[in-house]
Amino acid sequence: MDKNIGFIGCGNMAKAIIGGIVNSKLVSPENIMASNPSNKSLDFVRDKYEVRTTNNNLEVADFSDILFLAVKPNKYKEIICQIKNSVKKDVIIVSIAAGITIETMESYFERDIKIVRTMPNTPALVGEAMSAICGNYIVSSEELATIVKIFESFGKTEIIEERLMDAIPSISGSSPAYVYMFIEALADGGVLRGIPREKAYKLAAQAVLGAAKMVLETGKHPGELKDSVCSPGGTTIEAIYTLEKNNFRGTIISAMESCTEKAIKMSNSNK
Numbered sequence: 001m002d003k004n005i006g007f008i009g010c011g012n013m014a015k016a017i018i019g020g021i022v023n024s025k026l027v028s029p030e031n032i033m034a035s036n037p038s039n040k041s042l043d044f045v046r047d048k049y050e051v052r053t054t055n056n057n058l059e060v061a062d063f064s065d066i067l068f069l070a071v072k073p074n075k076y077k078e079i080i081c082q083i084k085n086s087v088k089k090d091v092i093i094v095s096i097a098a099g100i101t102i103e104t105m106e107s108y109f110e111r112d113i114k115i116v117r118t119m120p121n122t123p124a125l126v127g128e129a130m131s132a133i134c135g136n137y138i139v140s141s142e143e144l145a146t147i148v149k150i151f152e153s154f155g156k157t158e159i160i161e162e163r164l165m166d167a168i169p170s171i172s173g174s175s176p177a178y179v180y181m182f183i184e185a186l187a188d189g190g191v192l193r194g195i196p197r198e199k200a201y202k203l204a205a206q207a208v209l210g211a212a213k214m215v216l217e218t219g220k221h222p223g224e225l226k227d228s229v230c231s232p233g234g235t236t237i238e239a240i241y242t243l244e245k246n247n248f249r250g251t252i253i254s255a256m257e258s259c260t261e262k263a264i265k266m267s268n269s270n271k
């Protein structure tokens with residue numbers, strides 16, 4: 001792809017996305033530039049992925065056809081005010097922040113500007129991100145397709161209406177954290193019964209990966225797949241009974257509601 005892609009902020013997400021893009025060879029490293037106030041993460045991406053780096057956000061703004069704002073949501077206003085007169089006229093701004101609406105970003109720019117709001121996740125680093133994407137009214141379908149192509153270089157994508165974006169962290173942006181807790185718990189349960197810890201992590205993580213692939217690749221309902229594991233009078237149904245008694249699914253949905261409420265609160269407070 002013949003575009004310059006910039007990242008303002010080079011933390012966990014920028015490193016994951018840069019790694020994903022470079023590994024997929026969609027864009028050559030010299031067409032990628034990242035800025036950050038401190039050098040540690042810049043040194044990491046320069047050494048590992050051979051991308052350009054700088055401490056100057058304006059240099060990235062000036063360089064980029066597509067500009068990722070990869071800072072924490074509470075920095076968006078400050079960063080947009082800093083760069084808004086330095087970005088290219090036709091730049092596409094890509095937000096990855098939880099809890100900042102397109103309308104809020106447009107108000108910070110104080111002019112018409114192309115904005116694509118997204119919610120990726122950290123598995124971008126291994127090419128397995130899930131990203132929700134929506135564009136504002138001046139982003140053409142070709143431009144949106146270009147952004148989708150970038151996100152597809154490090155995972156899967158869905159175009160989502162903006163009114164649903166505050167619910168996306170709960171299901172895919174933040175959910176890797178709960179899945180890691182689930183894997184950790186499975187492994188601990190294995191260790192409790194004498195399985196060596198490293199083997200326990202592998203057993204647990206591959207079971208989660210395999211189950212997720214079954215959902216994605218067979219197209220079967222998760223309930224049907226669950227039923228096919230439960231032998232009548234067998235071991236699995238005993239585990240399912242204990243999970244149901246302890247409100248496993250209700251607990252997950254409650255956690256997702258807390259996550260979404262937080263995103264809505266952030267969206268309102270960033271206005």
Ligand SMILES: NC(=O)C1=CN([C@@H]2O[C@H](COP(=O)(O)OP(=O)(O)OC[C@H]3O[C@@H](n4cnc5c(N)ncnc54)[C@H](O)[C@@H]3O)[C@@H](O)[C@H]2O)C=CC1
Pocket residue numbers: 008009010011012013014035036037038041057070071072073075079096097098119120121122173174
């Ligand atoms: N961590 C995650 O799993 C996900 C995070 N996000 C979003 O990604 C964004 C970034 O999150 P993380 O990468 O996790 O945070 P992070 O804290 O790892 O990275 C943010 C980076 O921005 C840099 N920074 C701070 N002030 C700056 C400035 N004035 N100019 C340039 N850089 C500056 C920091 O030094 C840091 O390296 C957030 O808006 C978050 O909502 C979205 C999806 C998943």
Ligand SMILES: O=C(O)[C@@H]1CCC=N1
Pocket residue numbers: 098169173174
């Ligand atoms: O915790 C957060 O706010 C970010 C957004 C999605 C994942 N991490």
